[in-house]
Amino acid sequence: MKYRVFVDGQEGTTGLRINEYLAARQDIEVLRIDPDRRKDPAERARLLNAADVAFLCLPDAASREAVSLITNPNTCVIDASTAFRTAPGWAFGLPELAPEQRDLIRKTKRIANPGCHATAFILLLRPLVDAGLIPANTPISATSITGYSGGGKKMIEEYEAGNNPTLDAPRPYALGLAHKHLPEMTAHTGLLSTPVFMPIVGPFLKGLAVSVPLHLSQLPAGVTAEKLQEAFAKRYAGERFIRVMPVRDPATLANGFFDAQANNDTNQVDIFVFGNETQVVLIARLDNLGKGASGAAVQSMNVHLGVDEGLGL
Numbered sequence: 001m002k003y004r005v006f007v008d009g010q011e012g013t014t015g016l017r018i019n020e021y022l023a024a025r026q027d028i029e030v031l032r033i034d035p036d037r038r039k040d041p042a043e044r045a046r047l048l049n050a051a052d053v054a055f056l057c058l059p060d061a062a063s064r065e066a067v068s069l070i071t072n073p074n075t076c077v078i079d080a081s082t083a084f085r086t087a088p089g090w091a092f093g094l095p096e097l098a099p100e101q102r103d104l105i106r107k108t109k110r111i112a113n114p115g116c117h118a119t120a121f122i123l124l125l126r127p128l129v130d131a132g133l134i135p136a137n138t139p140i141s142a143t144s145i146t147g148y149s150g151g152g153k154k155m156i157e158e159y160e161a162g163n164n165p166t167l168d169a170p171r172p173y174a175l176g177l178a179h180k181h182l183p184e185m186t187a188h189t190g191l192l193s194t195p196v197f198m199p200i201v202g203p204f205l206k207g208l209a210v211s212v213p214l215h216l217s218q219l220p221a222g223v224t225a226e227k228l229q230e231a232f233a234k235r236y237a238g239e240r241f242i243r244v245m246p247v248r249d250p251a252t253l254a255n256g257f258f259d260a261q262a263n264n265d266t267n268q269v270d271i272f273v274f275g276n277e278t279q280v281v282l283i284a285r286l287d288n289l290g291k292g293a294s295g296a297a298v299q300s301m302n303v304h305l306g307v308d309e310g311l312g313l
């Protein structure tokens with residue numbers, strides 16, 4: 001028997017990438033919607049309710065509508081939008097979040113796939129807050145460098161039209177300091193205050209790196225770059241999709257520049273700790289369309305179904 005999977009939003013950036021992952025799977029039958037009816041609620045409802053797993057790769061409002069159309073108690077929803085990431089009754093689709101997270105993903109029928117920036121930020125902060133190395137009341141700031149595919153079809157078209165010179169330089173955004181990932185970045189790290197977060201979109205398709213600068217004077221006495229790196233190594237030991245790099249990664253320092261695209265076309269996250277006696281910078285790198293979106297959604301599906309977590313990734 002094959003699992004039946006429906007991708008609502010199959011023509012979008014996240015949906016297309018999920019379909020690429022699923023195409024190689026022998027254990028999955030993809031239920032496809034007639035492109036002319038892809039926004040027809042009745043046809044979507046029929047397929048959503050026929051599916052064992054439904055991926056929602058839609059704007060928030062359309063995701064909420066899709067969830068309201070589901071009456072089959074056996075349909076497991078994996079929503080890629082921002083709509084349910086801190087909602088009660090939904091499991092956060094980040095298996096590496098905490099030791100109990102895989103169990104939550106396995107048992108629920110409602111999984112909220114994390115945002116791309118949020119995934120990198122949470123994987124940096126959560127282990128250190130849990131270990132008491134970053135007290136929960138520490139004020140935290142972060143930047144993120146991201147490729148333009150994170151903005152979906154519309155932003156991809158703008159960049160690829162090639163007729164707007166203002167897109168040639170990296171562009172900081174979300175300067176209202178209210179980026180849509182902030183609620184999940186706060187809730188799933190345990191931080192007591194909302195971080196200051198400034199993402200920067202650059203003229204490249206995909207790849208993302210979140211940086212968190214810290215003064216060691218903000219942290220408990222005795223915390224060093226080495227101790228932070230050791231805490232990551234301990235927390236992520238055995239995690240196949242997370243690689244904790246050596247402290248002050250010699251290869252990056254020798255190169256002189258950080259490569260935000262080095263995990264593209266993988267489901268991998270790399271974690272770095274740079275620093276001196278008084279300061280550190282934490283960096284997490286991933287493919288915003290891989291572990292930042294479609295790869296993470298497929299990984300959560302695998303966990304939910306109880307098949308090999310890396311199948312097809």
Ligand SMILES: NC(=O)C1=CN([C@@H]2O[C@H](COP(=O)(O)OP(=O)(O)OC[C@H]3O[C@@H](n4cnc5c(N)ncnc54)[C@H](OP(=O)(O)O)[C@@H]3O)[C@@H](O)[C@H]2O)C=CC1
Binds near residue numbers: 010056062080150289
């Ligand atoms: N791109 C990324 O890196 C990431 C995106 N996400 C999230 O995933 C979701 C999808 O994003 P993304 O793939 O980038 O967006 P896109 O704009 O590329 O794709 C969205 C798709 O949804 C379709 N759609 C819109 N409204 C409806 C509707 N009512 N019924 C059915 N289909 C509809 C659109 O149709 P049409 O083709 O006509 O426009 C489009 O094909 C968003 O919530 C986004 O926030 C999450 C993580 C990362």
Ligand SMILES: CC(=O)N[C@@H](CCC(=O)OP(=O)(O)O)C(=O)O
Binds near residue numbers: 201
């Ligand atoms: C470049 C760009 O605009 N990126 C998007 C992030 C995409 C993503 O991961 O977030 P969602 O799942 O929440 O859409 C942004 O910062 O809003």
